[in-house]
Amino acid sequence: MRVLRCIAAVALLLAAAGAVFVYSGVYDVSATDQHLFPTYWTIRATMERSVAVRARRVEVPPLDDVRVRRGVGLYREHCLRCHGAPGVAPEPFALGMTPVPENLAYVAKTWSAAEVYWTVRNGLKMTAMPAWQYRLGDDAMWDVVAFVKQLPSLSPEEYEAMRELGPPERERQPGAGDARRGRQAIQQYACVTCHAIPGVVGSQAPVGPSLARIATRGFIAGVLPNSAENMELWLIAPQDVKPGTAMPDLDMSPHDAKDIAAYLATLN
Amino acid sequence: MAPALRGLIVVLALAGCERLPDREPLTGGDPKHGRSLIREFGCGSCHRISGVPGANASVAPPLEKLKSRVYLAGRFANTPQNLVAWIHDPRAMDSQTAMPAVGVDEQQARDIAAYLYTR
Structure with a gap:
């Protein structure tokens, strides 16, 4: 019992110290402030091991x-x-x-x-x-x-x-959308810098509307009836669907658009 | 929770603690009047709007935290003038939009905008 209480006290102390560290602003995030050597070594070794294990x-x-x-x-x-x-x-x-x-x-x-x-x-x-x-x-x-x-x-x-050869065509994959891959693609197209999206961690800035329950929404961008095909169309070419929209053309591949639409369809 | 129960809680919360200012500084409109206009014009049949009982629909985006939104209708900068003009006559600003002009005059639009900016 005493041991447990001791562990709890230490954990509480660490959490409090962590909170002070975070909220005091004492850590310098500037790019000109170089890491201490132990910090650098730890980050570097963590990265190299992480890559090595996953590359196997x-x-x-x-x-x-x-x-x-x-x-x-x-x-x-x-x-x-x-x-x-x-x-x-x-x-x-x-x-x-x-x-x-x-x-x-x-x-x-x-x-x-x-x-x-x-x-x-x-x-x-x-x-x-x-x-x-x-x-x-x-x-x-x-x-x-x-x-x-x-x-x-x-x-x-x-x-x-060195002379260059032209790059190969980007490959396209047919078939149904993959919602899991779509969630990763959402992060990779930086959608969360403008939209709040359940299940995706990010700044969730209210630049565009929240995509919470987007699957139940009647319209996309206020102009297109909400369907899987229309969502893909909107994602690939927003400026064609609604000229002048603040939603930018992200050069999204049809494959990624299909997967992202599949993920958005799960938000109901 | 059953929708009816949730509705009841919202109503009770409204009666109990919802304090709206007489004037909303950005729009110069009357948010209390705006709230009753929102019910009158049926905005809740397409939008979810907190503090308005029954405004739960999902045809169009929810109007939570509208004040911190960067764009209106995906096209216009979120300024009080643009919001008032949009509510007054959305089709005049964007002929493509699914949002109908429901006959809100400019003063009413100002009051509705005032309420939405308190959310």
Whole structure:
């Protein structure tokens, strides 16, 4: 009994200390305030272990020369600005980030292809690394990995001279919507920066209306009768449905729109 | 909870503790009058509006916390002028909208807007 009371007292004390830490504003979140070394090491090790464990299940396809040449184009379009390349610095904005984006020539030496792929696909929370699985198809992501794995062997001149192959088409998947995937896609299209959405954690700012019980709503955007097809139509091309709407075109794939509509249909 | 019971609680809560100001500063309208106009014009047959018994429908979005909303009707900045104009004649502002003009004059629209901004 005394032991239990002691544990409870310690837990209470820790919770109180945590609350003071949070509400006092003592922690400096500025990007110019560098981490203490133990903090940095802990975060870094947590991240590396998290990636390594999850990448075990990834199967690596052959990373041939075609992939490398398609990958260089994708890399220049999507990765270069933050990560730089042999002989090319990142853009100034990327240098102001904490954590600062990694030099991928070094990452490629120390990380396996599966780990690089997992990171490209899923992104890294609390860093600026986005998840690319809703922006690039699976093949395109492997193309990027194939190129990144070549980085350590490229001189600045060789990188500069590399010719690009066009990217492959984004793959489309037919069939019914997958509500679980839709919920993840909602987060990945940043829907919660404008809408409150039950089941999705985020700022839930009231920029647009709350999507609570959206499945029971009569109209979408006040103009379209609410149905699964109309929801997909609205998500893919809001500006065509209602010209001048504040809802932006998010370049959403039909596949993602179908899954998001399936999730929204569960909110009743 | 049964809807009837919930309704009863809302009514009791209204009778007991709902204090509305005589004038809502942003719109200059009378929120109390606005609330009775909302019932009169049947806004609750499409919108959920807290503090208005029976206003529970889900044809259109709920009007909770309207004051903190950034846009009106997905198109217009949420200003008192825009809200009053929208309630008065939505079709004049957006010919596509499913929201009908229900014959609310401008002063009435101001009072309704005043009530909605207290939510």
